[in-house]
């Protein structure tokens with residue numbers, strides 16, 4: 187089991203407050219010319235990620251690049267419609283044991299905006315970036331991330347698999363994996379250990395497998411289906 191990282195746990199939270207903090211923008215490389223004439227349907231028209239570092243380090247740029255590429259490649263959002271804001275690092279004085287309680291507190295006090303409608307095609311996601319680990323009952327947990335609200339998750343760093351963790355938690359945001367083919371021992375996860383939606387990470391960067399790509403296509407079809415007119419008698 188060496189090197190195995192459990193992706194995440196879940197927690198429901200109440201509605202969250204909004205407080206303004208300054209953000210800096212990370213250019214996401216808008217040159218999309220090689221995808222010219224792209225007629226694909228995407229799950230979101232645009233996606234904004236507000237990444238708030240809960241410590242001195244910031245997410246790895248390569249991980250963010252991988253994440254944006256996979257959002258594009260899996261038709262979740264065109265890469266030139268993805269915006270990532272990285273807030274200035276919050277210098278929290280150690281020793282600071284991150285628990286789910288502190289993650290939720292951090293969200294409440296640092297989030298600028300809130301996605302009011304989870305089905306909105308212009309998505310807004312708050313991401314806490316934690317210098318790990320997350321503790322539970324005084325024990326550090328080997329988890330890479332936590333998805334705890336429909337529009338928020340936390341990523342634990344530093345970890346080489348950060349790009350996969352971002353993609354995995356985003357998979358939960360869009361509603362994977364909820365059909366009857368999901369892993370019955372690990373609800374909301376894929377059975378395929380080579381898939382990014384598997385409950386744990388065995389190696390480096392992984393992507394959605396064929397089943398999860400199909401699931402995403404199904405979500406797109408539902409999201410993009412023309413609204414039926416209600417006939418009046």
Ligand SMILES: [Zn+2]
Nearest residue numbers: 193194375385
């Ligand atoms: Zn998960």
Ligand SMILES: [Zn+2]
Nearest residue numbers: 376381395398
């Ligand atoms: Zn899968």
